[in-house]
Amino acid sequence: FSFMWYRINITFPETVDGHPVKGVRVQFETCIDDYGEIWIDGECDRDRGVIQGFNVPQRVLITADATPGEQHTIALLAANGPLAAPGGTVFCRYANLAFEWTGV
Template sequence: MPRATINIAEPSGQAITDTTWRFAVGYIPGEPNLGLVGEAQGGSPARRPDYDDSGWEICNDLPGRVSGGFTFAWYRANVTIPETINGQPTGGMRVQFETCVDDYGEIWVDGECNRDRGAVQGFNVPQRVPVTTSAQPGDQHTIAILAVNGPLGDPFGTVFVRYANLGFEW
C-alpha cells in the first residue's frame, strides 16, 4: 500500500497540518493535587476534543523531557488534513497517528481511545491508532496524549513524546 508520513513534531509538518502542540502536567491539569484523586469518576476531561487547552503551555519540543517522579501529563493538538501529500490528493485516504510515549501513553483521537492500540501499551512501546479511514481535506482532528512516568511502582526519569507522525495510506 502506498504511504507517506508527515512528522507533526517538527515545524515543517506542523505548518502543513496547521498543528500547535500544547502541554500541561496533571491527570486533570489545573485541579488540586494535579487531578489525582482516588476513584476518580468520569476520567480526565483533557481527552475530549472540546476541552479548552488555550491556557496550556505551547510545546515546541515534544521529545524534551518534562518533570520527574510520579507524573501524569497531557499533550494536545488539533491537526488539519492537508489537500495533498507528496502530490497525492488526501481525500479518501486512511490516516494513522504514530507515536512512542516515554514511559506509558494513552492516545485519544477526537475524544475516543482505541482500546486495542491506543490504551497504555507497555514501557516505551510504539503506538499506531487510526485518525480516520476516509480523510477529507480541511477536516480537523484532535489528538490528546496522556503520558505517565514509570514504572508506576518506582518511577524515574521524565515524560516526553519521542515522535509524532501522521501516516497517510492510499
C-alpha cells in the same frame, strides 16, 4: 510521579507530497515512555491505543476515508513509571501522521 498531556488540533490538507488526501486512510503514530494513551476526538482506542509505552510504537486510526479540511483533536497521556516510584522523566519520542495511499 511525572505525567504529561499533549494535545494538538489538526486539519487535513488537500495534498501531502503531491498526493491527494481525499479518500486515504490516516493513522496517528507515536512512541511514549513509559505509559501512553492516545485519544482521538475525545475517544480512547482501547484496543490499540492504550497501555503501551516504554518505547513501544503505537498506531491508531484517525479515519479510513479522509476529507481535505477535515479537523481532528489528538491528545496523548504519558506517565513515567513505575507509578508508585517513578524514576527519570516522561517523554514522547515522536509523533507522526501516516497517510496511506494504495498503489503509490
